[in-house]
Amino acid sequence: MPKIRVRSLSKVFGNNPTPALKLRDKGLKRPEILEKTGMTLGLSKIEFDVNEGELLVIMGLSGSGKSTLIRCLNRLIEPTEGSVEINGQDIVKLDNKGLLRFRRETFGMVFQHFALFPHRTVLENTEYGLEIQGVDKGSRAKKGLEALQLVGLEEWADAYPDQLSGGMQQRVGLSRALAADPDILLMDEAFSALDPLIRRDMQQELLDLQTRMKKTVIFITHDLDEALNLGDRIILLKDGEIVQEGSPEEILTHPANRYVERFIEGVDMTRILTANAAMTPARAIGYLNDGPRTVLHRMRENGMDRMLITTRERKLCGLVEADVLNEAVKRGDRRIQDLLITDLHKVSEDEPLNNLFPLFDERSYPIAVVDEQDRLKGVVVRGSLLAELAQAATVESGQKDNKQAQPEGEHIV
Template structure:
């Protein structure tokens, strides 16, 4: 069961709510609805789930409804209809006291403007959420110091916010949210006010912290590159509706509609697509059961001059050229005796931009390995060039030593 479940969530600002919703169903634009009813559709019929340990990014342009949506999750904005479940509790039906408890213990929000108290030290700022929960001084100090340590800020604990850079202030805001030990972090444009270099550092910090704490993070941004960099999944919004939910790779390679396609067309895909996205099936020979005659027959049939050699478990043993197979047959050698064991291996998660130099200097395809170090495919030069030029179909090169499938 997902820890956060959003179901049919809708928010219409204004009085003529029902008329506005009917116009939405008729396909009217936000501007048309505003002109005819005076109501503004902030979010319409949004549903999604977020899992433990996931960074779920909600993104869109200004006016898309993303900031309204994140405020509906912790009911800073009251929904017109729909439900938000945290575990099995429906936030939309909670009393004020229940909601206050959820905000104090389960959901924390990190804003763009940091929200630090200027007259409190870094440690005192990090303790604040625990303080209002009534946690004792010794315990809250211990938790706050641990959060600051995780964020690389412990040595600054006695300084004041004005003594820190903007990026460090944002780290304190993040540490404060983590110190509260909430299950869920809502981050609304948390890094957008930072300059590009600090912003990238903060993205790195967030990813590193998430490795340690494994929270549910719902992150709002208007920056597609930021969304692609940090999001496990992305929800792309327009006019209060979700256009598509998926991984960055899914959204780039299989856009749901023209809006998504146009929105993502300027993205550098080489920094998002991985070896798994562009790999081809590997033509192989099993060194435990097959010999040089089988290898040569397979090469003739597939019109290639090299195979990758594996065992029954798909462990990679090396590469076998036609010349080596002929030598093995002529001199009655085992395939294992003539293999070239210097095959370049890459992880299935390797980015295309990182693969380019490897494939450029490699006389053979790159062997793509899964998390168990088993062969799952190959990357050829043409596929990398195609991905980097956004022409992913029909670009594989027929090179003498390449394995084409």
């Protein structure tokens, strides 16, 4: 079961949403509905799942509905129709008392503006949510300090917000959300008010925290680079509707329509595309307990002059070359362990493509793509990398050509 399950979620801003929904169901879009009814269709039939431990980014331009969506998830804004299930519980059906309790136990929220109390210390600000929950003073001080340690601010516990930089203040906001150990973090344009350098630092801070804590995070942004940097998956909104949903790589390589194409214009594709895009299965491999004759025979069958060697569980051991095996056969050797070249380059599937090319040297050995247990997933050879880089350049060039060909006066708004 997904951690969060959203189905048919819609929001109409207006006193009588029924006419707006009827027009929506007839195929009219937000501008026509506003013109005919005076009501704004904030969200329309939103559906998506979020798995536990996933960092989902919801992005779009101003007015796309992203902030409305995140506030419907915890009912700070009441949905007009649809369901929001958290761990199987539809929070749309909760009464006010049940909703308040559910929010306190489930959600932590971080806003664009830090919303810190100027008359409270950093620690007191961090403890605030626990104080509202009725946690005793000693316990909340302990949990508050632990949360400050997570964001590297424990030494500033007795300082006041006006003594901190903007980035530090946002860390306090994050620590306040983390102090109650919420199941789900909702982050609404959390880094948008920060300077670019501090913003990048905070993005890395969040990724580091996510590696350690494995929270379920929904992050709202209008910034494409931020979305690509943070998101396991991205949902792109336009006029209250989902335009495309997918991994950063899927959105960059297979934009759903012209709107998405224009949204991703100018992105350095080689920074985003990963080893997975250029990886191919190893055509044939040898096993560590094979003898030189066996591996040599397998090489000849497959027309290869070198071969990767793994254990039976596919854990990478090294590479062996045909001429070395021929000499071993002449000597009567029966083991290949001492014949292996082990100084191979290994990368994970999510290694950016532009980091791979410098790894090739005059030997042109393939780059092994491995998982966290060092098991072989595939290989990247120089030719496939060049092909993928060329494809990325073609996509970027096409985007630029399309942009130049676009009639004047047509803009994304």
